[in-house]
Amino acid sequence: DALEFANAIKSHDMKCGISINPSTEVSDILPLLESGIxxxxxxxxxxxxFGGQTFQSSAIMKVQQLMSWKHNHxxxxxxxxxxxxxxxxxxxVRNAGADVLVAGTFLFRHEHSIALGAKELLQ
Structure with a gap:
């Protein structure tokens, strides 16, 4: 199970994370959140x-839910x-409270340069 696997990762003195797909609800990972692992x-x-896909706005709600859970617990x-x-x-995403943003295609295919793309993301 996921918690057992997470514990195995931690036992090797490594950081542990989970990725959730657009169809996965935050409630689906509550046992992992509650474990503090x-x-x-x-x-x-x-x-x-693959890169270059359209952002799914449900991610914003998930950020808000996770930030609320994080604050309350x-x-x-x-x-x-x-x-x-x-x-x-x-x-x-930043305004919703995310700590980290990952950008790939937007930067590497930016019409001017990676640096200008990064600047655009940070405005």
Whole structure:
């Protein structure tokens, strides 16, 4: 089971995280959150597999739910959002409380440069 696997990871003095697909609800990982074993929760804002997909806005609600749970239960994990990042979605995710943003296609395919793409994400 997931908790047993997470404990095995931690027993090797490693950080432990979980990625949740767009179809996975935050409630599905409550046992892991309650155990306090997670260092990071990675919310996939796109389906895993390939870059350049459209951001799924349900990720924002998941960030808010995780941040609320974290606050109410004194959780000690980072919330990361992966996929669909651009100049419009990054501020939404940041404002929802995410600790980490992952951007790939937007940066590497930016019309000017990776540096300008990164600057756009941070505005």
């Amino acid at each position: 997670l260092d990071i929760v990675d919310i996939l804002a796109v389906e895993a597999g 004194r959780g000690n994990f980072k919330v990361m959002v992966d996929g669909g990042m651009n100049g419009e979605t990054a501020p939404l």
